[in-house]
Amino acid sequence: MDYSDEQLINMSIKGDTSAFGILVERYQNKAYAISIKIVQNHDDALDCVQDSFIKAFRNLGQFNFQSSFNTWLYRIVTNSSLDLLRKNKKYQNDVPIEKPLTDDDDEYFIQIEDEKSGVEDIVQSNETVLAVRRAINELSDDFKKVIxxxxxEQLSLIEVSRILNVPVGTVKSRLFRARERLASILKEKGTF
Structure with missing residues (x-):
């Protein structure tokens, strides 16, 4: 039987740990995707996701169904990931070596469509991606979250608003200012 999130949450609150296991399976990949974009380290992202699910399980009784479970969970993941960044300042301005660019890295890798493109084009694209990553890492936490x-993650403005627990107008404003700041950082570094 395919249970809704609400049913699984209610079952979990009553002590059915297998119901919570279904929620974990349902949302762990997306939770990891959000965390890895923030902490940029596989092991740290796994730790953040695990901690987030533990926090979610412990606080299920406080979940009030005014937002969707995934929005609530992603807020926990985002906050846990940012907390880890604050603790480990070493990640603030570094691009981790353990996350090399690959063709599968759709969010960061710039696809070169023209088969005649040379190695120089690919190298330049990878350098641009690295510069953008570094620039994102230089943003304030509020700007980094919305970007x-x-x-x-290509979430809607409404989803971002719910995850960050701020009005949509605030998300739009932060997004505008974050883009301006990114452009400024990239210009200062001579990337664009």
């Missing part, structure tokens, strides 16, 4: 959730 990652809206531009990289």
């Amino acid at each position: 990652i959730l809206f531009e990289i």
Whole structure:
């Protein structure tokens, strides 16, 4: 039987841990995708996701169904990931070596459509991607959150608003200012 999130949450609150396991299976990939974009380290992202699910399980009784479970969970994941970044300042301005660029890295890798493109074009594209990653890491937490959730995870303004627990207008404003700041950082570094 395919249970709704609400049914699984209610079953979990009553002590059915297998019901919560279904929620974990349902949302762990997206939770990881959000965390890895923020912490940019596989092991740290896994830790953040695990911690987030533990926090969610412990606080299920406080979940009030005014937003969707996934929105609530993604807010926990985002906050856990940002907390880890604050603790580990070493990630603030570094692009991790353990996450090399690959063709499968759709969010960061710029696809070269023209088969005649030379190695120089590919190298230049990879350098641009690295510059953008570094610039995102230089943003304030508020700007970093909206850029990652809206531009990289491609969530809607409403979803970002719910995850960050701010009005849609605030999301739009932060997104506008974050884009301006990104452009400024990239211009300062001579990338664009």
